[in-house]
Amino acid sequence: MTASTLSTPPTTCAAAPHLQVTWTDPVTGRQGFVVVDRLVRGVASGGLRMRDGCTLDEVRGLAAGMTRKEALHYDPANRYVPLGGAKGGIDVSPHDPEARAVLGRFLEAVRFLLRHHWTTGEDLGLRQDTLDEIIAELGLDSSIEAIYPLLDDAAQARRRLADAFALDVDGVALPELVGGLGVAESALTALDHLGAPRGSARAVIQGFGSMGGATARYLARAGVTVVGLADAHGVITNPGGLDVERLLLTRDPHGGIDRSQLGKGDVEAPQDAWLDIDCEILVPAAVSYCITPDNQSRITARVIAEAANMPTLAEAEAALHARGVLVLPDFVANSATNAWWWWTLFGDVEADAEQADGKVRSSMRRLTTIMLDDAQRLGVTPRRAALDAVDRKLSEIDARFDRAGQHPEGGSSDAEQ
Structure with a gap:
């Protein structure tokens, strides 16, 4: 990956994320980060933020938070099976005149993750319509295309989501x-x-x-x-x-x-x-x-x-x-x-x-x-109680799926090769 470094933290550390990416923009020197905290069925979910001063530590904490958000909503009765947690961040103000160009180069650099392992969306400093525009310019299908192999009918699912995004509730989009x-x-x-x-x-x-x-x-x-x-x-x-x-x-x-x-x-x-x-x-x-x-x-x-x-x-x-x-x-x-x-x-x-x-x-x-x-x-604090609930949910997910990040068909995740 051009102008970037990848680090996979030691597996001996229980709190270590699955994968960390630090990217340096070859034009401006600005840095961007992706942290995949955990994979479930080869995929992780988490938004992409843009703010001046964004750091790897910040993104790492946010990625761990996404693992918790995903796990808490696990219900074996649902069709939706929670993904792993991930997050992206770019150290640039969204108001910087170079921000859009930096965003485009960052997304191009992490294209492989977007296609196969990381589903993302808007977050602080980044609107979904801007993200979608650049994704299309890069020839990618969607910011969530990594999840398509997990869907029974990807075309129907995408139409349903597009229809939902078009809904208005008393003057505000759903x-x-x-x-x-x-x-x-x-x-x-x-x-x-x-x-x-x-x-x-x-x-x-x-x-x-x-x-x-x-x-x-x-x-x-x-x-x-x-x-x-x-x-x-x-x-x-x-x-x-x-x-x-x-x-x-x-x-x-x-x-x-x-x-x-x-x-x-x-x-x-x-x-x-x-x-x-x-x-x-x-x-x-x-x-x-x-x-x-x-x-x-x-x-x-x-x-x-x-x-x-x-x-x-x-x-x-x-x-x-x-x-x-x-x-x-x-x-x-x-x-x-x-x-x-x-x-x-x-x-x-x-x-x-x-x-x-x-x-x-x-x-x-x-x-x-x-x-x-x-x-x-x-x-205990509500946070401690919620973290205990997350641990229980993660154990349930582990019992159902391969913790090592295997795809449903049993092949190894490319990020681990």
Whole structure:
């Protein structure tokens, strides 16, 4: 692979990923990374992000998180069998004039993984339509073509997914809603666990893109008062409640709130003020590592639902847990987008918004309830309880499929040769 290095970590380390790729752009010197944490039936799943400062360690952590998201949704009754976990990242700002060209060269460099082992999609800093355009320019069929050999009827499955992507729910595309619906359902389940009434609960969401925007919509529709929204330009707050639908339908493609649409009583505040607003539910939905040991004491929420990947540092989570705050880990709370893609592709749900809504809600409520009940029973954090559930699910998958990454027909994975 031109201008890249591949490293397969020692198999003696249980936590080591299956494969790591570090690529250096021959034009700009920017680096990109792919980490395959685990293969199941020769394939792993995980999005591709673009951000200035992205590192291999970051991508490695995200890939491990994808293994957990996939495993948690394993149900032998489903047609969808969870894949392994993977992630990609490029150290470039999506606003850099060279970003698209760097992305194209990166995808060309990892073409083999895309065709055979890594299914990917949009993530932080990268839209799916941009990814699809470049994939087509490179002559690749799709960003998820590695999964096609696992489908009974790939053509029919692709039509079903395309039809689902074309669905609109009250002015917003269905694929932009399912992830936030899952986050909202997880947070609402936590409120119920605490015995806190939804009608008197308040929520603050940091980030108003597809994940944060949809979370705000479904919390508001459940009766929760959304009192704060943060975007890249600052915070909008209103103790009486923000008009989520108006702001949602007038935001820009990057999740920016149109300040001309602010209502009576809406107030602008500095960018980090989202941490200080009194609320019962706090949803970090924008960036990683934003809740730290230094700022966690400012949080008044009883529930933190991690819509972003890795937003809470471990020391901060320990301090929050010590004062009774439920931190719903990212690999549980924000797992619905990934699961919905595969439920639709494999045929567990049709291209139908009501079916998607029902499947997401029931699955997220079940997973969150199990996690919180186990955490309470064992006296551990929700994250620890969820990790134990992941271990159980991985053992079930291992018992059904070859852990070494074999393809279903029994041939060895090319990545291991």
